[in-house]
Amino acid sequence: MSDVVHAAKRLLLGRPVRSDRLGHTLLPKRIALPVFASDALSSVAYAPDEILLTLAIAGLGATVISPWVGLAVVVVLVVVVASYRQNVHAYPSGGGDYEVATVNLGPKAGLSVASALLVDYVLTVAVSISSGAQYASSAIPALRGHEAEFAIGLVLILALANLRGVKESGTAFAIPTYLFMFALGSLAVVGAIRALTGTLPMAETAALEVLPEAGFEQGLVGLAGAFLVLRAFASGSAALTGVEAISNGVPAFRKPKSKNAATTLLLLGTLSTTFIMSILLLARATHVHYVEFPASQLLRDGVPVGEDYVQNPVIVQLARTVFAGITPVIVLIAVVTGVILVLAANTAFNGFPVLGSILARDGYLPRQLHTRGDRLAYSNGIVALAGGAIVLIWAFDAQVTRLIQLYIVGVFVSFTLSQLGMVKHWNLLLRTEPDGRGRDRMKRARIVNAVGLGLTGTVLIVVLITKFTRGAWIAVLAMGVVFLVMRGIRAHYDAVRDELALGPEPATARALPSRVHAIVLISRLHKPAMRAIAYARASRPSVLEAVTVSVDPEDVVELRKQWEALDMPVALKVLDSPFREITRPVVGYVKSIRRESPRDLVVVYVPEYVVGHWWEHLLHNQSALRLKSRLLFTPGVVVASVPWQLESSIARSNPQAWSAP
């Protein structure tokens, strides 16, 4: 790493953190709630919109039933929160659904959950950030048409914030999350009071007409109508994501970890339920209309409103209605909602690297994901997550309605398998638990988890049926690919471990080579060559020879002359090179030594320049590099690099200095 990169890294990421300071980054509840619950909370910024938008396909009348669809979502939410409170108590180590499924249902189920969650974390970032960009562009006209670029910029900023570490981001994100709760709470309370006192005005879109799609001229009737209601429910279920983030993040809580996590879950459920229902009820009361394609679907006096019409998100429309005339409040609500959506993506930035690190520990992902980066956050996972989200945002042009079709599949796969695992978990415990009170508690917990299993399984089926052809297949395919790749990596690591394991008689592995045959590779007689010869002599091998490859006969004659003039203490052997190559003759010679004395160890000393600039690599060491990598393929060979530090490399090694004690 050059000095510039090093300095930039320090500037952007801060100083590295010691392992023993890990405890300091644990989160108290008041910080954990905004960090882990912002995902689920922020989804009220788009989940109600998606319910209204889907129902609007059947025209104006259909949206009247939106509170009932919302209620169905809330019922599922309550059940899931109740189930997960069992999970965090039973499995406080933070493997979350992955651990529950692995322990109770086996590694395949665990790996399925992990694949589903990894894909869904990426989608969480993509959906939240895209929705945030939508809010921003409804407020700032200059952003219109550039939502995708704006969203990608936001992902990059978030990734950097998280590379700096979880503690700092937790504190920075708490204030806007609490502001959001306060803003949405005020909207609900003031809206309810104005409705009760009969002073609630109509929304700005109340006067518009909605053009139903072909086939829905009669409204929500028949099978198609029922299917549309299910689709609206499936889209609204996006409000449930984020619950699993808390159960995966238990280790980041302060002690008592499980209790604190369970309390945070309860808080989250209460807040989400309140917000979703109040938004949908207020939207019905003020006749808010919200559609996917406003230009053609919304009619004013029987005529489409056209491309110039700007459709505000539902929360913004409600704020402009409830707080009509009080511009600062309206702006505040719009701004905090936009900000909370961006911060919601942060949930995934907390959860994804933790899960990736656990998977790397279990051998399902490359080992370097388990090693921590300079900062305590797991840098590699953060980078992978940001990369995936950017690809999705770019591919779907930051359109929430299109991204939401891919969403939730993973979360509900995880919910369902995890609840199945919990039911099995209680069954197992009940077999051995003699205490009556304990048994009763377990039986109650089992009922909660069984209800959760039934409900989440049903929602999973609904989601798959209503969304599969509209984009969910992409998510399913991605999970399949991730599953197969992770299984392949694990199989590879297992095979290598078996190959390398010491046999029943490890003493045989200790047999020493009988003699050491050392070779020093020489191209010219300069300081690096002299050093390599001196070092090789210092190790006192049984045989020591200098070897050069004759590419140009004149050079060899010159080298021999110098050799004699300096009265070198080592014999020089010249290898013929009919193909003008360096590598092949050397490898051939080493192999011939091994053939003649198979119990000898051959040590090849390679003088090497250490350079300070990347471009110097283009000018030096090219043949040494190729030679070294080829020699490693030959059994019974040790390749010893004898470095010569060029002056340009001295500066390069200085950044090292600050780590010295």
Added chain:
Amino acid sequence: MSDVVHAAKRLLLGRPVRSDRLGHTLLPKRIALPVFASDALSSVAYAPDEILLTLAIAGLGATVISPWVGLAVVVVLVVVVASYRQNVHAYPSGGGDYEVATVNLGPKAGLSVASALLVDYVLTVAVSISSGAQYASSAIPALRGHEAEFAIGLVLILALANLRGVKESGTAFAIPTYLFMFALGSLAVVGAIRALTGTLPMAETAALEVLPEAGFEQGLVGLAGAFLVLRAFASGSAALTGVEAISNGVPAFRKPKSKNAATTLLLLGTLSTTFIMSILLLARATHVHYVEFPASQLLRDGVPVGEDYVQNPVIVQLARTVFAGITPVIVLIAVVTGVILVLAANTAFNGFPVLGSILARDGYLPRQLHTRGDRLAYSNGIVALAGGAIVLIWAFDAQVTRLIQLYIVGVFVSFTLSQLGMVKHWNLLLRTEPDGRGRDRMKRARIVNAVGLGLTGTVLIVVLITKFTRGAWIAVLAMGVVFLVMRGIRAHYDAVRDELALGPEPATARALPSRVHAIVLISRLHKPAMRAIAYARASRPSVLEAVTVSVDPEDVVELRKQWEALDMPVALKVLDSPFREITRPVVGYVKSIRRESPRDLVVVYVPEYVVGHWWEHLLHNQSALRLKSRLLFTPGVVVASVPWQLESSIARSNPQAWSAP
């Protein structure tokens, strides 16, 4: 390299060739003429066109003087050929203009010539191939609008052919070149006979009118007219490129090399002169019209012919006139001209890598350009040339008239400096030559080179004046950049050589380290670790210890247990790692050993997995790699890689087998 890549390389490039078979690829005259002269010969396919096109800017009447412009080009050609016959006799080693300028005028002049030639070789490929694509698209309507893609495809095919080696390409290219000579000779002879017998018809474009550019309504008058004639002459001078290719390529000729090269030069001059003059005279006799933008510049009955009009190249127009009605002959002439243009680029593929290799030998280019590839051709140079030409073709959309503005500058820089060098060469020789006959011969030669110097210098100035703002500045800039880069590379190599050179007392460089302190890096106790310990013990160091880094305390406890259970003969040292890194603690420990005993040599044994597939690299060795590269920055350290060949690597090492004796 994987097996597939290896097999593909064999298939495309053929088997490698031994050094001692180098003599077999030398060229007899009958093959050397098409290989080296095709560039200069083929330029008759576009040089006359450019003369006519430039003069046509002043309208119909101006093109009447085209034979006179052609005659001026021919005069320069004759003088240059005469001069270069002196060069090939005086400098038969093939450094060509670079060698002549370096020896007589110093390294800066030599490097200037080299930069100019390198840039012009790239342009030769770009111009010839683009013109060839023009011929092809005039014959095959489907290619129209896709000339650039077609041209890039041709460059790639040529590069592959040359990577296979010069001998095979020489034989393959001889037949079309001779066919081309025969075709153009027939065109000239039959055309002349028909003109003399009064049976020569008018060309198909004779009936069209040419719209003069604004300012040239009066034809070729005043300063603007004179300037236009000079521009036409400068564009026509493209016919002179290729002469220097022969003088650079002398070593590729059969013995007597110089005589054969001089004879080939004479042949080339005669043929070029004949073709250029006969084409321009026939064009005037048959009233061929040729313009840059036919759609708007050509009028039929006072109306522009429009976008649908297809303008045939001059040679094609002449063939259709002289051989009117005999379609097979017309098609043959068009096809061989197109083919010869593609093959002409081959001249550059012969000259460029030779020059690059000479420059690499002199330290002006990275050393690996001097090492030969699998085949005798210098693969790296061929790849660089093809890359440069593709960029130019792509940037200028394969338009010959635009590319020709960049062309020739380099060749005439080289001509001029080389002739100046030759004049100085004769001056030097004359100072010491006592023999009268010898002196007379040298004086004659000096006159030839002096005339050459005067004429080529004048042409260079004309070319720079008429073309600088039209594109020649790009070529000049490129030459400047190439010059500076090459000088920088040489300065770097010089600095490194001085740094590494043995001092006046080389014995001090022989002082042996007092003791060897060996360290074996251990992460787990498996076969590779056992092998590394055994190899380290076999080298009997003064101190030997196993070192592990404590990233995860549990792992260390486990390792210690295993260590004791196996009763390992080496002590295990555990390094603390507060930042969860591997590299830093190890480097710090090695430095502390060096601090305590500065005269000790520290040998670090690193067990390493050798894998067979690229993706396995992502799963293994990442920390070993980083550690090794950091350790090399520490003075007094030898890094010994102890490879463990995984089963997957066995297949990978097999392609090696065929090289075994």
